[in-house]
Amino acid sequence: MSRHKLEKLISSDAIAVQVSTLANRIAKDMPRDLMVVILLRGSFVFAADLLRALHAVGMTPQVDFLTLSSYGMGTESKGEVQIVRDLVESMSGRDVLIVDDILESGRTLAFAKDLITQRGARMIRIGVLLEKPGKRKTDVAADYVGFTIPDKFVVGYGLDYANYYRELPYIGAVTI
Ligand code: IMP
Numbered sequence: 011m012s013r014h015k016l017e018k019l020i021s022s023d024a025i026a027v028q029v030s031t032l033a034n035r036i037a038k039d040m041p042r043d044l045m046v047v048i049l050l051r052g053s054f055v056f057a058a059d060l061l062r063a064l065h066a067v068g069m070t071p072q073v074d075f076l077t078l079s080s081y082g083m084g085t086e087s088k089g090e091v092q093i094v095r096d097l098v099e100s101m102s103g104r105d106v107l108i109v110d111d112i113l114e115s116g117r118t119l120a121f122a123k124d125l126i127t128q129r130g131a132r133m134i135r136i137g138v139l140l141e142k143p144g145k146r147k148t149d150v151a152a153d154y155v156g157f158t159i160p161d162k163f164v165v166g167y168g169l170d171y172a173n174y175y176r177e178l179p180y181i182g183a184v185t186i
């Protein structure tokens with residue numbers, strides 16, 4: 011049973027193709043000992059598939075997690091980012107790939123990038139599954155983008171509405 015009407019935007023097959031394309035590009039651009047920082051909670055499904063795709067192209071990354079919050083229970087960003095759970099690993103001198111679900115205002119990723127810069131990373135790249143254009147409130151840009159989507163609230167493949175729908179294998183737009 012679904013709580014809202016969902017319009018399917020991106021199929022799981024299309025996601026899988028794009029994830030391995032991104033992994034190929036990342037492997038070429040970031041050949042040194044890679045640290046993948048997974049922004050929780052929304053990117054956990056994307057990150058799990060991306061890590062396995064990185065393995066498939068011969069990479070052996072280390073992984074850490076950073077939990078940030080910017081959205082409350084609704085669909086509008088509160089505009090202020092907080093650390094809910096900090097990194098565990100040292101970022102000093104590392105080549106870091108930050109992985110997030112979606113780049114919208116850019117506040118979450120700008121915050122994460124600043125934090126990891128402060129922690130001494132040598133190089134930082136950003137990979138996102140989705141990007142909504144025209145919504146940016148900061149000048150942060152993603153180096154790897156799976157899909158550019160229309161300005162709709164989307165769920166599935168890790169993305170939530172009030173913490174529901176993360177389990178969906180596809181990306182859908184909430185229509186009601
Ligand atoms: P930001 O506005 O770029 O900081 O986006 C922050 C976070 O808001 C993302 O990491 C997502 O977790 C969440 N978010 C933004 N747009 C959507 C959406 O359409 N569906 C679900 N979550 C979203």
Ligand code: MG
Nearest residue numbers: 050051052111
């Ligand atoms: Mg998120």
